[in-house]
Amino acid sequence: MRGTDGVAAVGAEGPNVARVYDYFLGGAHNFPADREAAAQVERAWPQIRDAARVNRLFLGEAVRYLAGEVGIRQFLDIGSGMPTMGNVHEVAQQLAPEAQVVYVDSDPVAVAHSQILLAPNPQAVAVEADLLRPDQILDHPQVSRLLERGQPVALLLVAVLHFFPDDTGPRHLVAELRDVLPAGSHLVVTHATGDGQSRQVAEAAEVYRRTTAPFQLRDRSEVLSFFDDCDLVDPGVVLLPGWERDRQRGRSHLAEGRLPVYAGVGRVR
Ligand SMILES: C[S@@+](CC[C@H](N)C(=O)[O-])C[C@H]1O[C@@H](n2cnc3c(N)ncnc32)[C@H](O)[C@@H]1O
Incomplete structure (x- = not known):
């Protein structure tokens, strides 16, 4: 089976996190099994498409802030997903053409699509690696080639940590x-939560667990714990759309109300 762009649909027989998310964003890199799983999640939690879009808008705002205001020039995006609207290298390199971006994902299809998109861009690469093995990410030759040690890095863990139940040790992996x-690096996290709207979101998490991948909702204090040794950038860890720089854009797209997704940016001490 082949997907768009002629990329072989490795593992396309079952639904997959990267492609289900791509479907929620209106992308074309997904298959019937992904769409069926996505439909089940959406029945449980009808706001999921808004959540995916606003999560993506936040990612863009965070990268704009880091490349523009903070002056970060190196981005390590783990659990980067399919190339889609507002990719990190596009946002960062628009502000700082010299910015270097490494995308990491464990899904070979997402990595293959990203590699096609990035082929003409010598300052951005996509590598297949697993967040469960941070050592393999850090020692990967492409990561060492593109990211200069000793220079600040933006570590992006956006909409990925909720796929890591406590028994996989996500806090330890992030640490x-x-x-x-180095000090001055930044950590960017978004994470689904049951705070406030537990029933629908808990049902959606259950559908994910049944069809696609383990899924664990976390409350605000648990999300905050990923930011140990960091100083939070204003407005801290907040529900989307509510992160300061995302606020106006989010409101223009959404009905009133906050989505059950926490977002935050922290500066590493
Ligand atoms: C919901 S998508 C988020 C994509 C992107 N970060 C965003 O927020 O727009 C989650 C991504 O995490 C990836 N992922 C899940 N488990 C992973 C793991 N153990 N290591 C690396 N990537 C993983 C999935 O393949 C998927 O592409």
């Missing part, structure tokens, strides 16, 4: 990555 980053 392992964060601890090698």
Whole structure:
């Protein structure tokens, strides 16, 4: 089976997190099994498309802030997904053409699509690696080639940590990555939560667990714990759309109300 762009649909027989998310964003890199799983999630939680879009808008705002205001020039985006609207290298390189971007995903189809898109861009690469093995990410030759040690890095873990139940040690995995980053690096996280709207979101998490991948909602204090050794950038860890720089844009797209997705940016001490 082949997907768009002639990329072989490795593992396309079952639904897959990257392609289900691509479907929610209106992308074309998904298959019937992904759409069926997505429909089940959407029945449980009808706001999921808004959540996916606003999550993506936040990612763009965070990268704009880091490349524009903070002056970060190196981006490590883990769980980067399919190329879609507002990719990190597009946002960062628009502000700083010299910005270097490494995309990491465990899904070979997402990586293959990203590699096609990035072929003409010598300052951005996509590598297949697993967040469960931070050492393999950090030691990957493409990562060492593109990201200069000792220079600040923006570590992006956007809409990925909720796929890591507590028994996989996500706090420890994040700490392992964060601890090698020089002071002045930044951590960007978004994470689904049951705070406030527990029933629908909990049902959607259950559909994910049944059809696609493990899924764990976390409350605000648990999301905050990923930011140990960081100083939070205003307005801290907040529900989307509510992160300061995202606020206006989010409101123009959404009905009133906050989405059950926490977002935050922290500066590594
Ligand atoms: C919901 S998508 C988020 C994409 C993008 N970060 C965004 O927020 O727009 C989650 C991504 O995490 C990836 N992922 C899940 N488990 C992973 C793991 N163990 N290591 C690396 N990537 C993983 C999935 O393949 C998927 O592409």
